[in-house]
Amino acid sequence: MTDISSLKKLPRNYYVRNVLTVAESLPGNIFVRKKGKKLYAGRIVEVEAYDGSVDEAAHSFKGKTKRNEVMFGQGGFLYVYFTYGAHFCCNVVTGKQGEGSAVLIRAIEPVKGIKRMSINRYGTDLLNDMKKYNLTNGPGKACSAFEINSSDNGMDLTGDIIFILNAALKPGEKVITSTRIGITRSVQLPWRFFIKDNPFVSKK
């Protein structure tokens, strides 16, 4: 079991950088969410970068709206959106105020609170192998497991409710890139970053 008690929270200046710099360095770090007495934690294993200034797939590409306004704030806040009538997805806002860039958290490897994640996803804490790998291997699944919804939109990641702990990749692990998943515009940009061969990544 990974011990996360000695790890340090990523500070504001980590997030206030170029979105690609943040995205490629995020895998391996530990995403933490507190909900009352419940604690959820997991290693980020897959992300995608969205940059409103050049990227037609970004929600922020056409300018600020009520839905995406958090994306235009300073880096280090959580942007949560609702999609397909059913799912929440969460992003880490990056860069400076007004920039409109963020990193989508696409997949997580559960570390703490796994039984509770299973209850949130399946209504039972009994996990077989298939369910174990399906807990958090997608943006909607991860939000469901971590109890993240629109009420968490705009959360400050330098606070004590949702934050990310600095942790290095394990020996032998490496981050590789590909094009992004599920989009119809700017499909050619190689802005997906994930840990090679990690079984919790959403798709190969």
Add this chain to the structure above:
DNA sequence: CCACGGATTGGCT
């Protein structure tokens, strides 16, 4: 006011 479609998921053929 109303129609459209999405940074997905899971169930069915």
Add this chain to the structure above:
DNA sequence: GCCAATCCGTGGA
């Protein structure tokens, strides 16, 4: 592998 489910922000009329 294909496709329906299901909501609501957004943009056009």
